[in-house]
Amino acid sequence: MSWTDERVELLKKLWAEGLSASQVASELGGVTRNAVIGKVHRLGLSGRAKTTTTAPRPRRPRNQQTSRPARTSSSSTAAPSVGATALKVESQPQSAPQPKAVKNPQADPVVVPISKRASILTLTETTCKWPIGDPGDTDFHFCGHKSESGSPYCKYHSEIAYNTGADRRRSKKAS
Template sequence: MNWTDERVELLRKLWAEGLSASQIAAQLGGVSRNAVIGKVHRLKLSSRGRAAPAQTRQKKPKPAGTKAQRPAAAPRAMPQTVGATALKVDYEAEPAVRPSARPAENVVVPISRHLKLAELTDKTCKWPNGDPLTEEFHFCGNDSLETGPYCTYHARLAFQPASERRRQR
């Protein structure tokens, strides 16, 4: 998509009118919201997200000869905190308890045969163990399933049913 002079002028006009980047992208057609935001930044157009300053009340003229009385003090509105509050710690929240995907008593960890890459066959488990940049790196090497590259244990680790993945979220 090329930014022609006409499209840039339309962008400037729509931005000045206060339309969102998504609305501008829809009106221009063939351009994404992110492309509009990028062009706005490159053109250094003014940001529009700031609220207008509060309007001041005009004082009413006092009738001559009357003593001005102070109105009852109204509570001041405190400004809301705006900014990075993502790191604010909320100690009142209780930690979420996630159920384990599988019962621990059904897990049997196989003893690895410590095979190197050249020793693997179609019928051996290809689960990597360790850091590939070290000499201790090896593969599981146990008998693999006919349907995949891993033994029963590593297949259960690698391929979780969709229902269990949804439950963990």
């Protein structure tokens, strides 16, 4: 297939009308969508009429939070269907920022003495590999306490890392 003057003029007309590259390709016949896109770019026709009739949605500032409706059934563990979660953001009142989830109160925080701190070179299979600090800082280290069998972390860090679904639901209800 070659681009004749008539086909190029038809391409320009259809593109200006707002047809998609696939629609233009099917109107022209014997040409692919990608060929239409390539020809449009070579001709410099990227600016064209918009085909959308809906008004653009107003943008929300990044720090503004939207409130979400509370789930009424706590026994359901399955994710709700897409239609069930649809809500109008405009009609929902803004709520105060929610506090962050509280760590498991049964786990005592681990204090890592300087002698226990492990570097990447001193980690073994039995040491906790929980990273502490920023890897770019000079005081970055790993926990270094004795890890639980079958886990790369000590008891405290395992409870943080392996938070079960029940724990997440419980912490959502508390906040």
